[in-house]
Amino acid sequence: MGRVKLQIKRIENTTNRQVTFSKRRNGLIKKAYELSVLCDVDVALIMFSPSGRVSLFSGNKSVEEVLARYFNLPEHERGSKLRVEADETYQANSKEYIISICLSQGKNLSSISLPYSFLVSVFEGEIAEITTLSKVKYQEQVLEETLKHVRMRKVYMIYELFLNCSNHQNMAQFPPEVADVNSFVTGRPNNILDWLPQRDPQVQILNFLDSNGLLPLRYLCQLCRQVG
Amino acid sequence: MGRVKLQIKRIENTTNRQVTFSKRRNGLIKKAYELSVLCDVDVALIMFSPSGRVSLFSGNKSVEEVLARYFNLPEHERGSKLRVEADETYQANSKEYIISICLSQGKNLSSISLPYSFLVSVFEGEIAEITTLSKVKYQEQVLEETLKHVRMRKVYMIYELFLNCSNHQNMAQFPPEVADVNSFVTGRPNNILDWLPQRDPQVQILNFLDSNGLLPLRYLCQLCRQVG
């Protein structure tokens, strides 16, 4: 609907793509707004611009409230085909695989935070909707798994701090909470090197790293097992 | 854009509202599709029909992948005004309050499940994006909180099973895993009644319930504290 008919395929010219995005995004939000008012329905619309910025729309309810309503749907109403893909992706990205990729690529990481208020919304929905014991148990299981993942991440980050520490032999250079890694991770106060093979104290730190100056994967895995 | 110009306000006639929803939903999805292809952007669109059915759209990526990307955004890019509302709602719905409401209303509950693949997607995002130790620690904290909520729910459901059990004095009627509640909740094998005031075994079960035949809230709270 313009001077010429557009083929629906990726616009290769960057400027045109940006301009079209800007125009059509506004159009889409307007349509979504009209739908939500005319038909009195919950709508959530999330778009990521080519530059990575997010554009949101929702009607009366907040985006997170609508998403919570979505996640509170029984599984079979949520589109099962896509979930299979995600599960396959998950299988392909097991702990050790992800760690090795991260280690080998030395990724430049940016910031993130967990959607706390979202979780709260989900749980408010659940409070009113969960019914069977087995589902709650499943849920608990998922959360425990998830917690393991996060704790593994924590261990990985501590390891990163360790790598970035210029003098590996002086643990006092770490922030106080990191200095005693084991107590930090497990809550039990003991030494970070407990899980390393016992050797002469003088060469222990050197053995800690492989020929590339990296913590051998087997130690990292061991640490992960200890955490999870 | 039709024979007459529509005012953008709720369509009161139910049939018209349904028809308009159906048409405009399709239009909105088409627009969203075109935007995602033309501009090569991630789009997620969630709509709840007046009858409660969900309609979804997403481009290349699944809805849950896009939502995961949304939740992986730093907090300040996610619209902070709405989060405050959610937090206030959360404060108004403390443990004891929710439990007392559920107990007093005897809600007829329907089914639900946790979005496992969603969590997985979130974590895949995090693997690539988390950077600071404090954020991982915050995340761990949130998950631990969440796990407490779920375990509290589990306790509540066990209590429901207990109420629905016709002969309260015979714990053998519970499913094996529920018969020993404490071991079920905490993983430590001991007796469900450990946290009840010690009295004569014969009257213990009667004291378990109040004059209305319900578990007194103070016991439930005690159980919750034990779990969380």
Add this chain to the structure above:
DNA sequence: AGACCTATATATAAGGG
């Protein structure tokens, strides 16, 4: 990135089946 312009493409309201 936005605002405006204008010709044209598209969406859709009301109605019938």
Add this chain to the structure above:
DNA sequence: TCCCTTATATATAGGTC
């Protein structure tokens, strides 16, 4: 609920600023 038709309203491509 869906499909069709048609008159009309709206969206937007390609400009310019």
